[in-house]
Amino acid sequence: WSGHHLLLFGADFWCEKNMSDKDKRTVFISGASRGIGAAIAKDLARSGYDIWLNYRSSTGQAKKVKKEIEAFGRTCTLLPFDVSDETAVNENMEPLLRDQVPYGLIHNAGITRDTLLPLMRRDEWDSVIDVHLNSFFILARLFSKVMLSRREGRIISIASLSGETGQAGQVNYSAAKAGLIGASKALARELGKRNILVNVVSPGLIETEMIEKLPLDTILPLIPLGRVGRVEEVSGVVRFLLSEEAGYITGQVFSVNGGMYM
Numbered sequence: 039w040s041g042h043h044l045l046l047f048g049a050d051f052w053c054e055k056n057m058s059d060k061d062k063r064t065v066f067i068s069g070a071s072r073g074i075g076a077a078i079a080k081d082l083a084r085s086g087y088d089i090w091l092n093y094r095s096s097t098g099q100a101k102k103v104k105k106e107i108e109a110f111g112r113t114c115t116l117l118p119f120d121v122s123d124e125t126a127v128n129e130n131m132e133p134l135l136r137d138q139v140p141y142g143l144i145h146n147a148g149i150t151r152d153t154l155l156p157l158m159r160r161d162e163w164d165s166v167i168d169v170h171l172n173s174f175f176i177l178a179r180l181f182s183k184v185m186l187s188r189r190e191g192r193i194i195s196i197a198s199l200s201g202e203t204g205q206a207g208q209v210n211y212s213a214a215k216a217g218l219i220g221a222s223k224a225l226a227r228e229l230g231k232r233n234i235l236v237n238v239v240s241p242g243l244i245e246t247e248m249i250e251k252l253p254l255d256t257i258l259p260l261i262p263l264g265r266v267g268r269v270e271e272v273s274g275v276v277r278f279l280l281s282e283e284a285g286y287i288t289g290q291v292f293s294v295n296g297g298m299y300m
């Protein structure tokens with residue numbers, strides 16, 4: 039413990055620099071070519087942030103989002119790579135991070151491989167844990183190192199109702215999302231004294247391609263608000279968590295689920 043303590047609060051072997059205004063207005067978002075990530079990217083661009091936009095394969099969609107961001111007068115750097123591939127992350131990010139430290143890391147990339155556990159293949163378990171949780175380790179470790187030198191930053195992960203309640207058919211996904219919540223709380227404790235805030239936004243059912251195959255007729259009666267959520271209702275919470283006014287909030291989970299779980 040004393041070694042960790044020294045690293046975080048004692049020896050400053052990362053040279054300290056203040057965040058520039060440009061740094062303060064830049065965020066990295068994983069999985070932002072479509073769905074919730076794309077909505078977060080556009081919402082933040084409209085609010086004055088430049089965007090580092092990661093995605094894996096939807097190049098056409100990512101280019102469309104980039105255009106919309108540029109229409110708001112902001113810059114958008116497209117970063118196509120698999121966020122669970124540590125070598126790819128480091129190769130792409132390290133040169134950028136040498137020049138600039140973004141204020142925000144938003145880890146949103148996600149996949150589902152739903153099936154009941156007795157039928158689940160090992161690769162269906164591994165790929166879901168990789169994209170959600172192992173990529174949090176890769177990204178949060180990389181970004182927190184550079185944020186530490188600036189004594190400023192925000193790390194926000196998109197979890198899920200399934201990670202709070204557990205969901206049948208989603209043992210892999212529920213484990214990954216619950217893992218994100220635990221990891222974020224622990225990291226919030228590690229980084230708090232350096233003014234790096236770590237929080238989680240936990241959506242219920244949000245209208246994106248991810249929920250296209252779900253039997254909504256049977257699910258809607260379970261939602262007090264009686265409807266699925268809109269992507270903007272998630273991005274608004276992320277925008278708030280990046281704001282000055284959210285400066286005393288860390289280690290928290292913000293549920294955006296229409297009251298489905300309270």
Ligand code: NDP
Pocket residue numbers: 068069070071072073074075092093094095096097119120121122146147148149169196197198199240241242243244245246247248249
């Ligand atoms: P979508 O399927 O609409 O979009 C997923 C995004 O993640 C795409 O941009 C995709 O890029 C990207 N992505 C997937 N795998 C990787 C990877 N290995 N590396 C980089 N990017 C990747 O999902 P949603 O927008 O619905 O979901 C976004 C997040 O919100 C996820 O973490 C999801 O678990 C969570 N969530 C969603 C809910 C919902 O109801 N929609 C509810 C609760 C949580 P590409 O297309 O290029 O592969």
